[in-house]
Amino acid sequence: MFKFMLHKTVDITIPDTLKIIPIENDVMFPHLVRPLIVGGKKGIRVIKDTSSKGNLVGIVTQKKSSNKEPEPDDLYLIGTAATIGHVFEVSTKKAKILLEGQSRIKIIEFIQTEPYLIAKVEEIREFSEKSEITDVLLEIVKTLFKMSVIWGKTLPKEVLSIIDTVDNPSTMADMVAVYLDISVEKRQLLLETIDPQKRLRMVFQQLNREVQLQEVKGKIDEDIAKEMSKTQREFFLREQMKAIQKELGQEDPHIMELNKLEQKMKEAKMPKEVEDVAKKELDRLREMNPASAEYTVSRTYIDYLITAPWSKKTTDNLDIKQAEKILDEDHYDLEKVKERILEFLAVRTLKEKLKGPILCFVGPPGTGKTSLGKSIARALGRKFVRISLGGMRDEAEIRGHRRTYVGALPGRIMQEICRTGSNNPVFMLDEVDKIGADFRGDPSSALLEVLDPEQNFSFADHYFDVPFDLSNVLFITTANILDPVHPALKDRMEVISLSGYSEDEKLNIAHKFLIPKQVVENGLEDKSIEFVDESILKIVREHTREAGLRNLEREIASICRKLVKTFVSGNEIIKVITAETIENLLGHRKFYYEVTEEKDQIGVVTGLAWTEAGGDIIFVEAVKMKGDKKLMLTGQLGDVMQESAKAALSYIRSNASSLGVDVNFFDNLDIHLHVPSGATPKDGPSAGITMCTALLSLLTGRYAKRNVALTGEITLSGRVIEIGGVKEKVLAAIRAGVKTIVLPKRNEKDFQEIKKEIRDKIKCVFIERVEEAVNVVLKDK
DSSP states (O other), X not given: OOEEOOSOOOOOOXXXXXXXXXXXXXXXXXXXXXXXXXXXXXXXXXXHHTOSXXXXXXXXXXXXXXXXXXXGGGBOSEEEEEEEXXXXXXXXXXXEEEEEEEEEEEEEEEEEOSSSEEEEEEEOOOOOOOOHHHHHHHHHHHHHHHHHHHTTOOOOHHHHHHHTTOOOHHHHHHHHHHTSOOOHHHHHHHHHOOOXXXXXXXXXXXXXXXXXXXXXXXXXXXXXXXXXXXXXXXXXXXXXXXXXXXXXXXXXXXXXXXXXXXXXXXHTTOOHHHHHHHHHHHHHHHXXXXXXXXXXXXXXXXXXXXXXXXXXXXXXXXXXXXXXXXXXXHOSSOHHHHHHHHHHHHHHHHOSXXXXXXXXXXXXXXXXXXXHHHHHHHHXXXXXXXXXXXXOOOTHHHHOOOTTSTTOXXXXXXXXXXXXXXXXXXXXXXXXXXXXXXXXXXXXXXXXXXXXXXXXXXXXXXXXXXXXXXXXXXXXXXXXXXXXXXXXXXXXXXXXXXXXXXXXXXXXXXXXXXXHHHHHHTTOGGGTOEEOHHHHHHHHHHTOXXXXXXXXXXXXXXXXXXXXXXXXXXXXXXXXXXXXXXXXXXXXXXXOOTTTTSOOEETXXXXXXXXXXXXXXXXXXXXXXXXXXXXXXXXXXXXXXXXXXXXXXXXHHHTTTTTTOOTTTTXXXXXXXXXXXXXXXXXXXXXXXXXXXXXXXXXXXXXXXXXXXXXXXXXXXXXXEOOSOHHHHHHHHHHTTOOEEEEEGGGHHXXXXXXXXXXXXXXXXXXXXXXXXXXXXXXXX
């Protein structure tokens, strides 16, 4: 226990040299009498050699407590000179002594390190001038120190009686510093602070912080005690209320609520297995205190079980003609999708219990995949639900959380089913190709059960923990591309491709859907606004480049807004939008026809590509230079595309004489193949024939026709094999002004599936070997 000396101050002369005792994790202050346990051989040796009472030693703190035998560099330079009051015990491992702190000292230099430390020291004299600030600080520190005891700080009994007698700021600061909850480093900083007023201010700041924390803690403890007493009081009052209500013949509100839940459970027409679980949970609820947290969890679970549409469903509209009319009203073309829905309805008329199909609409953005789902729901007379899977990474979003977790909820599937109140909605899972996966699980794997008709009749959400029949739900998923979709998930879905729209289709859709919609949304219904065909085609060709319709709709909306602004400004608006007025309204054209506006060149060939946004054209450029048989490939080409380029070069080298190329052409040459738009990554095998033709144009010196575009994968033997995305590529070629396209022979069936009015706009040449493409694409010398 610490004690403070209150005897009359006696001047003790501090010698120039002192034996030094290092101490760990502690700081010795002047004016303080305290016991001290000393460890370490050097410290014990000092005590043995200075065991007589009254001898002075230097007490210095170690910088790091890990050093058992500290060297001079391991010690702070400011310490305390202290007299040895009593030696209690000394052993080889430790010594226990009583010390009286005298004054601060500063170590000038160490003059001995073995067998113990001796140093030259200098006494630090403290000069304290009396001032109002010092007096005020002294009184405040006294008050705060007493308050800390009130708020629960544990102190020796004699300290409070001593505190009122201290009027020296230095003594007060050192005395209070001993009892502060601070680190050794901060205690050392107080020891090294010579100015008593400054030290007293530092003590005040720390003490004030401690008192505030103790005050907050005390209030929290008080509030907890009050809350406990409040809960007990409410319990007794509730019991008394029950007794009073029983005497008056009234029913307990809590019992009434539970009885209502029981009635709702009967009306929900749950399956027997689910009803047993619900009753068991209700029995648990009856035994719980309504004020407990577990009561709310259990009550929410029962609410979800009651809300779930176990036997509620909407009646399907089985009038096929009416359904076909609704589908045609909402969407132009899309015959495959409409035909599949009508087939489902036709079978549904003959068989009442029919598992819902799992459809997957795949196509570029803006082709109407999401809006088609709403239209299908309207045609069938069902409710429509849509959730976006884009960026979803947590499996619990599909399956739900187990009820053991705080804040647990059902998965999105069951939440939306409960919200619609029907067990047979049209359920759209948007952007299925953009699902993620991380340490929380893989949502794609969780969807395998949801989208499998052989399993989803007993889908078990983790929250519900009872099976729910999803077989009546018509699930529709959408994606831009199928490559990222989990293979097992892809296998469970019936894929329907939605290709991009041709110019004629965009023209019809603009007149039937987009223009009327934007006219209404911008308040121009009574202004008789008319768009002529040429104006729409000008927007399509010069202001948009897309497979879908979103940008076309944006440009039409922009024109409508400009007309509204003109009208509101008091000017006369243009009622007939012609091709000539488009430039005034939308500005200069944004896109150009790369093909029709370029000249034929040697080594530059037009190709066709397929992207997430639909079809597009690419250019393959080839140049040669002196070198040593290097093939350089640039334009951010993927591994497959690079392999296609190497296969093309190998085919030409192995068949050089038959292709009219010098057999030794590669001996002293480097060839560089580049595909422009270098910032855009490119990959896939379908550019093989394009790169091969570009190399042949370069090596034979024959010009390549820019208005002829190719697509197809090649083999080392020169065969041209089939590729995908034919319709998208054909539409891209037409948009870019290409006159002739070259396709693999096996893709002829895909070309014939395209509408005749589109096929008539372009010439198509089908080939089986590379040699057949040469005379179609390359001009004679």
